[in-house]
Amino acid sequence: MSPSEQPKAKIEVKNLTKKFGDLLVLDHINFNIQKGEMVAIVGPTGCGKTTFLNCMSKLTDTTEGDIFIDGAPADPVKHNLAFVFQEPTALPWRTVAENVVYGMEVKGVPEKERKERLDTILNLVGLKDTADLYPNQVSASMMQRIAVARAFAVNPDLLLMDEPYGQLDVKLRFYLEDELVKLWQTLNSTVLFITHNIEEAVYVADRILVLTPKPTKVRAEVIVDLPRPRDFLDPKFVEIRRQVTELIRWW
């Protein structure tokens, strides 16, 4: 019925369930993500977003169900997963460039290719000038760009983003959202973007999944079929934003 149920999905989430003791947090979540798709997940606060992400990135075990990447159960060692956290995760003892390289280093990308990818990505995110500075010498938005660049640099099968721009001011946010879309389009990555900012979701995503409060299920799926770059004031944009807002507010 929807594109998410076409065969050959890149990412398949099947019956994802997580219980802490008797507390059911995630309740049989099912959805697929196509290769190269940017999917946003929105939900009310306290909807088990963090648990959901930890399960997706395999930081915690699932109680039931699993996540499949290209048909195989997701495994951080075998697959290329990358995670952009809400809080800054730049390693303070590495320069900006060394930070961006870190993911590739863990993945064992050959030295030569590392350099090439580093160059490309630093140019894309505008960190070229600051490559040799330490994180405590750059601004907060750059810290987050380091994390984003590091994540994209490993060419992830799945890139998880946990409100990466939640702590930044509005103007920077717009700017970095554009940058994210540009990166994603250039590198053709598969991205799962979690946010509680509806406008942000509509702006960046191909598809929005709306979650319910705990126990969390996927409540609805909204396809954002708007040309890019998108315009916040476009009546269609406003309409979709209204629709998603209603879905969250409904109960």
Place this chain on the structure above:
Amino acid sequence: MAYQTVKAKKSLKLRILPWISLTTVVLLWQFCVSPPGVSDWRIPGVLLARPYDVLLLGIEKLSDVNPDGATLMTHAWVSLQESVTAFVLSLLIGLPLGLLMGWFGVVRGLFRPIFEMWRPIPPVAWIPLTIFWFGIGMEGKVFIILLGGMTPCIINAYMGVRMTNPVHIQMARTFGASDWKIFTSICIPSALPMVFGALQIALGNCWTTLVAAELLASDQGLGYLITAGRSLGRTDIVVLGMISLGITGVIISQIIYRIEAKLLAGIRR
């Protein structure tokens, strides 16, 4: 966009104040102690030597081996050799052990109980056993100093690893990093500020244990110089030994501090 390093200038006040305080202390000290052979209302010379006399003695001791058998430089060199050997050994043993204890549960489980038992025993309490084992040579002294230096190394390295930012570990995990990779690329660099703290403390411990170890039995070393001064009833020799210990300690501390500032460029500003 241009990014430049901004060098903050120390204010004049901050540069002058340390010198004022040092000079004041030395002058007060000089003024409050009677010169040799004079007895008035001031502190008598048999209890404390004047800084000026100590300075004169220091200059004289640069070449004169009397009355304690060696020049000041020989004493300092012997002490330096003992404590630096012990210091380096304590780093080589203590730091890896502490770091590994911080990250690997197996190492922690194996070594923690032994360490907790061993820790409260002061190094000086080991002197009798040390004499049985090593006799009264350099090895014995190094062993005792080493015991004093190792504790802060183990504790700080351990705490440094335990205090690693969990988000950094999670980040590495999501990239699929192995335990060993996380240990080497995240935990050890995170622990570095604490480890450098340990270097300073360990050095202090080594330097203090040195005097105790040289009480053991020796005929050279700054600790011995102090003991010799005591048995000769010469306060100027005692103070000279103490000041030499202090100055040498400061010099080594400064060297470590410089290395630290270089290595920790990103972590501390």
